Amino acid sequence: MIRKISLLLLAAMLLLPAWQDRPAAEAAAASYKVGTKSLAVYKDADSRSTVKGYLKQGTVVQVSDEKYGWAQVSGNGIKGWAAAHYLVEASSSGNKGGAENLKQTSTxxxxxxxxxxxxxxxxxxxxxxxxxxxxxxxxxxxxxxxxxxxxxxxxxxxxxxxxxxxxxxxxxxSSGKGLGPTAASSSRGSLQGKLIAVDPGHGGSDPGMIGKTHSTEEKDLTLSTSLLLVEELRERGASVVMTRNEDDEKPALSERVKTAVAADAFISVHYNSATNKASGSLVFYYSKSKDAPLARAVETELQGLSLRSNGIAFGDYHVLRENRLPSVLVELGFLSNKKDEEEVRNSSYQRSAARAIAEGLQNYFSRQSD
Structure with a gap:
């Protein structure tokens, strides 16, 4: 009997520290809301790491750590690292200790x-x-x-x-009630009042081009790049309409054009393939008067990417030909080229491409207003 009691006491003592530590761990986390339309969550505090998923604006997340402008978040079943400046404090009450510790590094x-x-x-x-x-x-x-x-x-x-x-x-x-520079304070604003249509190529049962080295499906790249482009455009004050938002969607070409009917410009995002060793980006236009100026503005910014730019070219594509808007189709790399495929799979490349396209749009509209 004494032996049984001793064993029970020993078991209780072993369990006690783990139970006592739990509130401390929970207290270190703080609640924040996503302050941008779509926030990418990465495996590590590095935009070149794997994207684990996306969180919608207003989603409440728990922040347990912060470093180098990144916050470790968990919410909606996703756990990983996200850019801290897109998070705003959900409430001033609750676990203030952890929140205050994070805010000390936000200015x-x-x-x-x-x-x-x-x-x-x-x-x-x-x-x-x-x-x-x-x-x-x-x-x-x-x-x-x-x-x-x-x-x-x-x-x-x-x-x-x-x-x-x-x-x-x-x-x-200073983030105020956020973790870093707020989305509002860092907004460029020069696309204010513009509605941009973003068209992620392919989708659903249509994978588009397939990489020869890693079997990368074009439809996945076009969607992830387009979502990053949406972030960049909204930061600059633009409103955005997408022709598809999900992987399983496959709108007809005519539907893509109709979706964009009220927009100010149309951007179709694609990745390329060829039978030779072609490499780099290319921007297509249909109308020299309507589309070419936008193509030149976008291509100028794409010259700063790690893959070479191949300039602009005429393209007889439905989404350009049947579109009354200034429209371009961007090819951001060749999946048939091993180097290109490995590069475009990196989220850092996709982010740079998205930023370049947004910058091109911004410069285009600035020139139109001169």
Whole structure:
């Protein structure tokens, strides 16, 4: 009997610390809401890591850690890392301790980029590989300066080296009740009042092109890139309509055009394939007067990507030919090319491409108003 009691007491003592630690772990988490239309959640605090899913605006998440502008979140069955500046405090009550600890790191000095299509490189010199790009109005945080080069991190969390001459004026960003620069405070705003139609190519039973090395399906890339483009456009003040929002949707070409009937511009997102060793991006237009100016504006920004730009070209595609809007179809890389396929699978490349397209649209409309 005494032995049984001793064993029970020992079991209780072993369980007690785990039970006592639980409230402390829970207290470290704080509740926040998603402050952007669609927030990507990554496996790691790195935009080049795997995307685990997307959270819709207003979704309440628990934040348990924060570093380098990233927040570790969990909500709607998704757990991973997201850009902290898209989160706003859900409530001032509850677990204030953890929230206050996170907010202490949310006021930082950022710099505005003062050049269009500025390349981010893997090291401090023009001989290093291009890993992305930033453009006028984007915000970067300088981490280190070496000679004429600066190591920076972007708002999306990408880190790289850029020429210091393009690191512009300082901007103090305080999140207030968020974790980093708020979506509202970092909005470029020059697309205010514009409605942009974004068309993720293929979908449903139509996979589009299939990569020769990794069997990457084009429809997956077009949707993920389009969702990033939507984020970039909304940050700049634009409203957006998408021709499809889900993987299993496959709208007819005519339906895609009809969906965009009230928009100010139409962007169809695709990835390419060829029987030769073709590589890089290409922007198609149909009408020289209606579409070509937009194609040139977008292609100019795509020149800053890690894959070469092949310029603009005439394309007799239904979504361009039957469209009354300024319209372009962008091909962002060749899935038939091993190097291209591996590059376009990276979320950092897709983010850079989305930013370049948004910047091109912004420049296009700026010129139209001159």
């Amino acid at each position: 930082e000095v950022w710099n505005e980029v003062s050049g269009s299509g500025v390349r981010l490189r893997s090291g401090p010199g023009a001989g290093y590989a291009v890993i992305g790009s930033v453009s006028t109005g984007d915000l970067v945080k300088r981490l280190k300066k070496q000679g004429n080069w600066s190591r920076v991190t972007t708002e999306s969390g990408q880190t790289g080296w850029m020429s210091s001459q393009y690191v512009g004026s300082s901007v103090s960003k």
